[in-house]
Amino acid sequence: MKFRKSEILFFALRNTKLRIGVFIVALFAFLAIFGPYFAKYEPQDFAGPGYNPPSGEYWLGTTTFGRDVFSQFVYGLRSTFLVGFVGGSIATFIGLFVGFLSGYKGGLADELLMMFTNIVLVIPTMALLIILAAYLKYRGVFLESVFIGFTAWPWTARAVRSQTLSLKTREFVNLARITGMKPLKIIVVEILPNMLSYVFMVFILQFGGAILTAATLDFIGLGPTQGISLGLMMQQAVLWNAIQLGMWWWAVPPGIAITAIVGAMYFMNTGLDEVFNPKLREM
Amino acid sequence: MGKYLKRKIIIYLLTFFFAVTIDWVIPRFMPGDPIRTLLSRAAMRTEAMDLLYNYYNKVFSLDLPLWKQYVNFWVSLFKGDLGTSVYLFPSPVFEVIKRAVPYDILLLVPAILLSWIAGNKFGAFAARKKRLDNTILPIWYVITATPYMWLGILLAWVFGVVLGIFPISGAYSFSMSPSLSWEFIWDYLKHWILPFGSLFIVQLGGWAIGMRNMIIYELESEYSRYMEAMGAPAKLIRKYAFRNAVLPQITGLALQLGVIVAGALATEVVFSYPGIGYLLLQGILNGDYFLIQGCFLFIILGVLIANFFIDIIYVIVDPRVRRGMSGETA
Amino acid sequence: MIELKDITKVYSLGAFGKRKLTAVDNVSFSIGEGKIISLIGESGSGKTTIGKMMLKLIPITKGQILFQGKDLSLFKGEKLKEYYRYVQGVFQDPFSSFNPIFKADRIFELVKSEFFPELTGREWQIHVLDALESVGLNPKTVLNKFPHQLSGGQLQRMLIARALLLDTKFLVADEIISMLDASTRIDVLNILAELKKGGLSILFITHDLSLGYYISDESIILYRGSVMEAGKTEKVFSTPLHPYTRMLLDAVPRIDRKWTTFEIPERKAVGSDTIGMCKYYDRCPLATKECEAQGLIKVEEDHHVACWRWNDV
C-alpha cells in the first residue's frame, strides 16, 4: 500500500487490456488526425468512376457516385471522435453535476433531481433526438454531439450520486465542514479527487456510447445535414443498395472503425477497473 | 411493495406527460413558422400541398390561445387521433402505426428476452475460470460495441448476398399476403431471422459482460466467503451468486430498453422491415411530421409499458422490495 | 461554556420522510470550563447524534444549544466559521477522517487556508510543530506521509493537534479510541486529560464505562435518547442508582473481577414504545406498572437519576 501512485502506474503499464485498448484507439485517432492529409479527394468530390473496388488510386474504392470512400472514411473518423469527445464530455459533466448535487445535498433537492433523472432515463434518448432533429433545418456534427450529451447523462448521475452518498458518510467530509468549508468547495476539494478514476472511466463509457448513438442517429436519417460521418456512410451504402451490389468496401469499413473504437474503449474501461480496484487484479 | 410500484407509476405518468409536452412544445417554439417548415420539407405534389396546408392549419390551430392548443392536443391524443400521414396520404397515422406494431413486437420481444437469458447464462459461465474469461471477454466487448445496423449489414451481405440463404428485405415476400398458412409463416420466419439475429447478437454481448462483472463481485462477497468456509460446493455458491447478480441485470434491462429500441429502429432500416423504425425513416425522409410524432409517442408508450412489466417482475424476485425494505430505489 | 437545553432530534426516514425516529429526546446538560464530561450509552442511545448537533453537523429538531451564552442556531456563514474556531471535534474512525488520496498533514494546511491565510509558511510551521509536540508526536515520523502509512493512534493525535491549532475551547471526542489498539489507546486518553488541565472542555463520547471513569469529571448515562443518570463520575460509578446503569456496570468486562453471571436482560430490536412509560421499562428487572417516563430527580448534589424507585434499590 505504501507506493500507491507508482503502484497504480505499474499496474496500468502491465495491464494487457488497457494496453490493447489504448493502442487501438490511438491508431484510429492517428488516422483521424493525419488521414485527411493523405486523402487525395474531398469526401464529397466526384473522384472518378463509380462502383470501383479498392485499388492503388482509390484505396477503399468508390461509391455509386464515384466518391472516394477512403476520404469519406478518414473525415468521418474525425466526426466520430468529435462526437465522442463533445457528447461524452457534456454527458459526463451533467451527470457529475446532477449526481454530486443530488448526493451531497440530499433531502428535497435529491428527490426532485432524481425524479427528473429517472424521467429522462426512461424516455428513449433516440426518441427525444428524433423530435428535436426533425425540426432543425441544418444540423452539424457539433450540434448532434451536444444533443447526445444532453440526453445521455442520467445513468452517470445515478452512479455518481450513489458514490457521493457513500463518500459523504466518510469523516473527512465532516472534518472539512468543521474547518468551515462551504459545500461546493467540499465537493470539489474533498469528494471529486476521490472519484477521479471513476470519473475517467465514466467518460470513456460516455465517449463510446456517444459514438454509437451518433452512428444510429445518422443511420436513420437524423444525422448532420452537412459534412460526413461514419453513420452517414453506412446509411448511404444501405440506401443505394451497396449490399445487394456487393460493394462491401463501402458498407463494411465504417462499421469496423466504430466497432473497433468503441470496443477498445470498453476494453480500456475494464482494464482501468482492474488497475484501480485491487480486488480484480490478477496476481 | 405497494409503495415501490406506486412510486414507479408516478414516474411513468410524469414521463409520459413530459414526453407529450415536449412533442407539443417543440414545433411551436422552434424559430419560424412550423407549418411552412414542415411543408417545405415534405416532398409531394402541389395539389396535395394546398390540402395539407389547410389541414395543418386546422390541427395546429395557431390562432387559439396556447393553453387551448395544449388541451386540444391532449384531447385528440386520447381519441387516438395522431393526425394524417403525408407519406401515406391520406391514411391516419394511427392506422399506419397500428399495422407496423405487430412486426415490432414479434421481432423485439423474442430478441430482448432470449438475448437477456442467454447473455446471463454465458456471462456467468465464462466468469468461472480465469482463462476462459480472458479469452471470451474480448469477444463480448467487440460484439457489444458493434452498431446494430452494421451487424445487420454484415449479416445481410454474408447470408443474403454471398451465401444467398436468407432474404434481406421486407417481412415477407412480395408474392405473399399475410395469412396464417404454414407457407406464410415459413416465409415470415425466413425474413425474420436476420433482423432478429443482429438484435440478438449485439445485446448478448452487453448482457454477458454485465453478468460477468456482477457475478465476480457477488462471488467476492462476504456471504460467498462464509458459504465457502462452511464447505459448500462451488456449484451452490455460484447458484447463490447468480441469483443475486441477476437482480441488477433486471434493472439494467429496464435501463437499456431505450438503446435497444434505437438499435431496433436502425436494424429495421437495414432490412426494410415494416416496423416503426422503417416508418420513422420514411417519415424523416419525407418530412412527414405527424408520422414522426406518432412513432415517437408509440415508442415512448411501449418503453414505459415494458418498464412497468419489468418492475413487477423485479418486485416478485427481490424480497427487499417485496418486504418494503428499500433495496433498489426509484 | 456550552449548554444544551431540552435538545430533541427526530430523524425522518423513508421516502419523503414519512417514518420518524426519535434519536435524542429532551436532553439537557452543560459543560463548564476545563471539564471532561463522559456521554455513555449503548449503540443507538443517541450519543453520537448529540455530538454531531453540538458541532452543527446536523440540525436540531427542538431545543437550544448555547455556546458562551449565544444560541448556536444564530451561527451561520462567517459566524459559523468563528464558532469552529472555538469548538472542534475528533471522530471515531481515524482512517476515514483523512482523505486517503492526500498526505495526512493536509488537515493542517486546510486549517491555515480557512482560518489563518495571513500567516507565512514559516510562521505556520512553528504553530504546527508546537501542536504536534503537545500531542507527543515526532514531526519527522508524521509529516509528509500518507494516512495509510501512519497508525490509528498517530492519526488521532494529529487530529487533536489540528484542533489545537485553533483557539479550541471545547472539543467533541466521539469514540476516538474505540478503533485503536490497546497499546496506544491509553496514550491518546492521557493527551485529552493533559489538555483539560490547560482549560479545554471535552465531551467524551464512549460506550466503554471504564474509559469514562478513567478520564471524566462528570458522567451522563444515555439510553435510547434519554438521560437515565447523570452526575459526578465517582458518584455515578460507585453508587449507581438507575437499574440501567447497574446493568451496564455489571456487563463491563473487567480484568480484576469475573462476571458473576452471564445473564443479561435481552435487548429487543425495537423497544416498547409504550407511550408515557419509562424507556427502560421492558428490560428493567424492577419495573412495575407505575414506571412512567421520569424526569431527572436530584438525589444529592451532583447526582441525578431518572428512576422513581432509586431509593428502593
Add this chain to the structure above:
Amino acid sequence: MALKIKDLRIYYQTLRGDVKAVDGISFQVKDGEIMGLAGESGCGKSTLSNALILLKPPMKYISGEVFLNDKKLPIDNYEAMRANRFRGVSIIPQYAMNALNPIRKLKQIISDLLEHHGESFVKMRDMIEERLKLVELDEKVLDLYPIELSGGMNQRMVMVISTLLNPSLLLADEITSALDVSSQKAVSKMIVEFRDRKIVRSVIFVTHDISILYQVADSIMIMYTGKQVERAPTETIVKNPLHPYTKLLISSLPEVGIKYSQAPLKGIPGRPPELLNPPEGCRFKDRCPVASEKCDEEPPLVEIEPGHQVACWKVGAIDD
C-alpha cells in the same frame, strides 16, 4: 487433544513480497477448552484462525501441520479440506453480520448448507429451533430474509448455523468487537454455553480485548507480529504475565476504578515492525524496555511451568 498445531507458517502474497503473518506457531487446544487468541491488529491472529478453515490466495501455506482430534487436517488442500469445514472446523467470522445472502430465506440457506454435508433441514428442525432459543431468537426468523434481521440478530443466526454440525473446533473471530457492553456479554455467554453443552468441543476466541477473554477463556495466547509471545492459563496471563509485551499490554488497560488523576496508565511506545521484512531476533525488541543485545537472537518459546510458555530471553527480568 482437540487441536494440535506444529510450526505453522502462513504468508500473505503481495506485490512487494511475502508478508509473514503467521510465522512458526505451535500450540494445542484441549477438549472443552476455550482458548483466547489476543494481540494488536496485524499480529496475525485473524490470519491464523482463517487459515485453519479456509486457506486461499492471497494466503499462502508455507509449512507446518495441523491435527484435529489426532487426525491430520489438510488445511493446505482446498478440496480435501471441504469435508472438514463446518463439521470438523467451523467459524463465526468477523463479518458475521453480513455473512448471509440477504435475499435468501434463512431456512433455505440452512437447508442448502446442510444438504451438502449429508444432513437434512427437516430432520434437524427441532434441534435448530432449540439452538435458536439458546441465542434468544424466535423460530419464526427461519421464514425471514437476513435483511429483515438486525445486524446483531444476523450474527446470532450465524452462531447457530456455524455450530449446527457440532464442530470439534469453533473459531470465533472478533465477534465482540463491534458490539456494546451488554451485547458483548450476551454473545460471550452463548460461546460459553456452546462449550458447556458440548455443542462444540473447543473454541479459539480471537479478539483484541483481553478483558473479554478474562471472562470467557480458559487459557490465553498472546501473539505479536506473527509470533506467539506467551501462552498460559487465563488467570496467569492476566495476573502474572511474564513477557514484557504482555505485561505492558495488561498494564495499559483502563478499568472501572482507575482514574487518570490518581493513577495514570501508560501505553506501549512505538509501532510493531513491518512483516514484509521483520527484524532478526525478537520482534518486540525495538519497543521493549528491557531489551539487550541478546534479543538480536530469536528467543525460543520456553515452557516455564506446565501450561505456561514464554518467548523471551529476559523472562522475569522486569519487576512490577
